[in-house]
Amino acid sequence: MGAFEQLLNGFAVAADPMILFYSLIGVTLGTAVGVLPGIGPALTVALLLPVTYGLDPAGSLIMFAGIYYGGMYGGSTTSILLNTPGESASIVTALEGNKMARAGRGGPALATAAIGSFVAGLIATLLLAFLAPSVVKLALVFGPREYFALMVLAFVTVSAAFGDSARKGLTSLFLGLALALVGIDGLTGQARLSFGVPQLLDGIEVTTLAVAMFAIGEALFVAGQRHRDDSGVLAIKGSIWMTGADWARSWKAWLRGTFIGFPIGAMPAGGADIASFLSYAAERRATKHPEEFGHGAIEGVAGPEAANNAAAAGTLVPLLTLGLPTTATAAIMLAGFQQFGLQPGPLLFVTNASLVWGLIAALLIANVMLVVLNLPLIGLWVRLLTIPTPWLYAGILVFATMGTMGANPSAVELGQLLVFGVMGYLLRLWSYPIAPVVVGMILGPMAEQQLRRALAIAQGDPLTLVQSPVAAVLLGLALLALVVPMILRARGQGEVLAHLAGNED
Amino acid sequence: MTGTPDHDARRPPGAAPSPRRVDRVGLIVAVGLAALSAVLFWDAARIPSTGGYAGIGPADTPRLIGLGLALLAAWAAWDAFKAPAEPAPAQDLPPILWIVGGLGLQLLLFRSAGFSIAGGILFACTAAAFGRRKLWITLPIGIVFALAVFAVFAMLLELSLPAGPLERLVFGV
Numbered sequence A: 001m002g003a004f005e006q007l008l009n010g011f012a013v014a015a016d017p018m019i020l021f022y023s024l025i026g027v028t029l030g031t032a033v034g035v036l037p038g039i040g041p042a043l044t045v046a047l048l049l050p051v052t053y054g055l056d057p058a059g060s061l062i063m064f065a066g067i068y069y070g071g072m073y074g075g076s077t078t079s080i081l082l083n084t085p086g087e088s089a090s091i092v093t094a095l096e097g098n099k100m101a102r103a104g105r106g107g108p109a110l111a112t113a114a115i116g117s118f119v120a121g122l123i124a125t126l127l128l129a130f131l132a133p134s135v136v137k138l139a140l141v142f143g144p145r146e147y148f149a150l151m152v153l154a155f156v157t158v159s160a161a162f163g164d165s166a167r168k169g170l171t172s173l174f175l176g177l178a179l180a181l182v183g184i185d186g187l188t189g190q191a192r193l194s195f196g197v198p199q200l201l202d203g204i205e206v207t208t209l210a211v212a213m214f215a216i217g218e219a220l221f222v223a224g225q226r227h228r229d230d231s232g233v234l235a236i237k238g239s240i241w242m243t244g245a246d247w248a249r250s251w252k253a254w255l256r257g258t259f260i261g262f263p264i265g266a267m268p269a270g271g272a273d274i275a276s277f278l279s280y281a282a283e284r285r286a287t288k289h290p291e292e293f294g295h296g297a298i299e300g301v302a303g304p305e306a307a308n309n310a311a312a313a314g315t316l317v318p319l320l321t322l323g324l325p326t327t328a329t330a331a332i333m334l335a336g337f338q339q340f341g342l343q344p345g346p347l348l349f350v351t352n353a354s355l356v357w358g359l360i361a362a363l364l365i366a367n368v369m370l371v372v373l374n375l376p377l378i379g380l381w382v383r384l385l386t387i388p389t390p391w392l393y394a395g396i397l398v399f400a401t402m403g404t405m406g407a408n409p410s411a412v413e414l415g416q417l418l419v420f421g422v423m424g425y426l427l428r429l430w431s432y433p434i435a436p437v438v439v440g441m442i443l444g445p446m447a448e449q450q451l452r453r454a455l456a457i458a459q460g461d462p463l464t465l466v467q468s469p470v471a472a473v474l475l476g477l478a479l480l481a482l483v484v485p486m487i488l489r490a491r492g493q494g495e496v497l498a499h500l501a502g503n504e505d
Numbered sequence B: 001m002t003g004t005p006d007h008d009a010r011r012p013p014g015a016a017p018s019p020r021r022v023d024r025v026g027l028i029v030a031v032g033l034a035a036l037s038a039v040l041f042w043d044a045a046r047i048p049s050t051g052g053y054a055g056i057g058p059a060d061t062p063r064l065i066g067l068g069l070a071l072l073a074a075w076a077a078w079d080a081f082k083a084p085a086e087p088a089p090a091q092d093l094p095p096i097l098w099i100v101g102g103l104g105l106q107l108l109l110f111r112s113a114g115f116s117i118a119g120g121i122l123f124a125c126t127a128a129a130f131g132r133r134k135l136w137i138t139l140p141i142g143i144v145f146a147l148a149v150f151a152v153f154a155m156l157l158e159l160s161l162p163a164g165p166l167e168r169l170v171f172g173v
Helices: A003-014 A017-035 A041-051 A057-082 A088-102 A106-140 A144-159 A166-181 A198-202 A206-224 A244-266 A272-286 A299-322 A328-339 A346-351 A353-374 A378-384 A389-407 A411-429 A435-457 A469-490 A495-499 B024-045 B060-082 B093-129 B135-156 B165-171
Strands: none
Touching: A003 A017, A003 A106, A003 A353, A017 A041, A017 A057, A017 A353, A017 A378, A041 A057, A041 A206, A041 A328, A041 A389, A057 A088, A057 A106, A057 A299, A057 A328, A057 A353, A057 A378, A088 A106, A088 A272, A088 A299, A106 A244, A106 A299, A106 A346, A106 A353, A144 A166, A144 A299, A144 A435, A144 A469, A166 A435, A166 A469, A166 B024, A166 B060, A198 A411, A206 A328, A206 A389, A206 A411, A206 A435, A206 B093, A244 A272, A244 A299, A272 A299, A299 A328, A299 A346, A299 A353, A328 A435, A346 A353, A353 A378, A389 A411, A389 B093, A389 B135, A411 B093, A435 B060, B024 B060, B093 B135, B093 B165, B135 B165
């Protein structure tokens, strides 16, 4: 069956009223957390994992994906009206978007962001649908060594290729890898790093780690900041509709952003934030109005907002077809699949075809819901921004601990939350990236298993790892992704990379 | 979400590099990583080595990661001496202590006092960290908020949250 028929079947699954309801909850929550600074899609999905334990797997996963998409939409609202990004992929949106809002053009800025997100989400989700079956075919020839090589590549691109220091990224990655060792070894049943504490035999929950790092680490960092930026929310003045000139300048930027964002998300090359930076750079180069950049150029909003949505959809390609998460949100979504006993990868397309295609179809529907939520109802979301910071963070922390207690009401679990929260705070304070810790934590044990399987097949000969052409090329790419940025930084050309810091979501 | 809305928050423009020759933070990181590496090697030493066909067993991955951490520790120490120290953003300690204290109290109290009271204390402490120090106002608000959360998630969605005297009084659980 071709992708088209599969997708039609998917719509049959997604049109179920319950599934539509889940996806509506997902996109609504996603928009809300996207709008609220200090809380993003990765944290939200982590908090909801324990809550969805007893619910319908398809519905829950569709809800998570809706949160991811919604977060990308909502983040732009905060960037434009508050000059503080609602989540990390909207940092560049603030550059031009906030200037537009200050000049009384907040409406068109919000509109181009929302419509651009819609266009990009639509095209990128269709690309996902038609690309996924071919990647699945490719993945079927992958053996343990190819998977291991692919994971090594993902490790490097997530940690060392972008950001201001390869050392800091790798340090975060190895912290995650070390934490992942705690508990029982999946292949032999040997307990590792559990120090005789029975609760540690189960390992460290990725949700506990993510909640601690994202919610508590962030709250500590913001609370400790001596100079808090208290610039108020800008009111939306004038019409929210775009003029003909706005449309003419936006549509090319949307398409460019989509075709920059999707491959960046689909290849293990970092997440939505990197895509949005690259798109901004491309718009700056392509524009016919260079004098407007820095003073509110609409292309600078349209391109990056399309790019971050396209990248979010792109991220789902390696996640669904290979089981390979390349962002923190994708890593936690993988944990979500595992919670329901599902392992993303080529087999999922065979054994759970209706779930996968239902998910893809639901995302297309969610995209329509999102543009409705984010354009006519924009006033509602703006009101969220007026919640005073103390109440906002107090509420976030109560929810954070609620999620952890719901998963496992033990003092050991809450203790971990506190310890990792302080660790997340220190990482933030000393500008170490957070995402590699989470990705290392979830991908580490998978990489270990593939490595040991590959070596077992070759009876312990380490050369086997480079003897397959695919694996050799992937490892070669990983080496390049590690070495080239280091040379660039050493030669003083690292500034661009620092701006591309793929950070949280 | 992001911790630093803009890079300027982290590195204020015009902030001179620290006059200190050694970056203290870098050294702390180096020592921490070295200690973690030592723990991994120490734990691996106690695991029976059963490589089997693979030639590597459950003790070898920790050694590999331990080696990586040791190298990163050396790199951090090298940078601490060679690279100019990066100024960390200015931070106040009291708000940090409020939140850590709130989490600690919740950890100690959640079994006996229940979700809502422990959560309310955390709520009030966090609000205090952000400048709302009137505990006689924030604590009741926090408890009511946590009770509402309990109602939705424990009663409606059947999540198992620890119940205390207050939950028993209100919901009879």
